[in-house]
Amino acid sequence: xxxxxHSQQGFPGGxxxxxxxxxxxxxxxxxxxxxxxxxxxxxxxxHGYELIKSIEELSKGExxxxxGIIYPNLTLLEEMECIESRDPHAARKAYSLxxxxxxxxxxxxxxxxxxxxxxxxxxxxxxNRSIPEVERAINNMxxxxxxRLSQLNLPQQTLYDIIDALDxxxxxxxxx
Numbered sequence: 001x002x003x004x005x006h007s008q009q010g011f012p013g014g015x016x017x018x019x020x021x022x023x024x025x026x027x028x029x030x031x032x033x034x035x036x037x038x039x040x041x042x043x044x045x046x047h048g049y050e051l052i053k054s055i056e057e058l059s060k061g062e063x064x065x066x067x068g069i070i071y072p073n074l075t076l077l078e079e080m081e082c083i084e085s086r087d088p089h090a091a092r093k094a095y096s097l098x099x100x101x102x103x104x105x106x107x108x109x110x111x112x113x114x115x116x117x118x119x120x121x122x123x124x125x126x127x128n129r130s131i132p133e134v135e136r137a138i139n140n141m142x143x144x145x146x147x148r149l150s151q152l153n154l155p156q157q158t159l160y161d162i163i164d165a166l167d168x169x170x171x172x173x174x175x176x
Contacts, residue, residue: 028065032115033070034077035108036055036058036115037077037083038082038083038105038112040054042105046095047092047093047094048074048093052067055119059120060122061126062125074093077101078095082100082104083101145166148162
């Protein structure tokens with residue numbers, strides 16, 4: 001199975017499996033969030049805040065969905081009859097999974113696993129990036145690039161040399 005392609009038939013929208021360009025860009029799309037919601041509710045009754053915290057914990061704090069993402073998706077999942085509220089009149093609605101929700105989870109198990117792995121790997125990345133020597137090396141590279149690239153009228157050969165050095169460093173890291 002290609003990690004970039006997942007079938008989402010019967011479940012509105014497909015997972016956001018594209019390559020992340022910037023940390024601030026949208027990490028997950030709505031269908032990814034819905035799968036995570038179903039996953040965590042399948043482990044036990046939960047309300048919106050608990051779901052936000054469960055997703056945040058999965059990435060060790062690197063990704064935390066906003067209430068503006070969670071609550072509309074809870075409403076949609078309820079309308080799709082994937083979840084139901086234990087007490088619809090309570091201030092904090094606690095949700096449980098329905099048979100349809102279980103069916104959706106089973107149908108999209110591979111996509112869910114991809115999403116879980118993606119968020120879990122963020123925690124590993126953060127831990128490894130926080131090793132002092134790695135942090136220092138990343139900062140040195142960033143500083144050197146910024147100092148050099150901030151100069152006006154860089155000769156084309158200099159740009160090629162910078163690009164080659166970055167590509168060579170990337171190859172060495174990939175193969176290490």
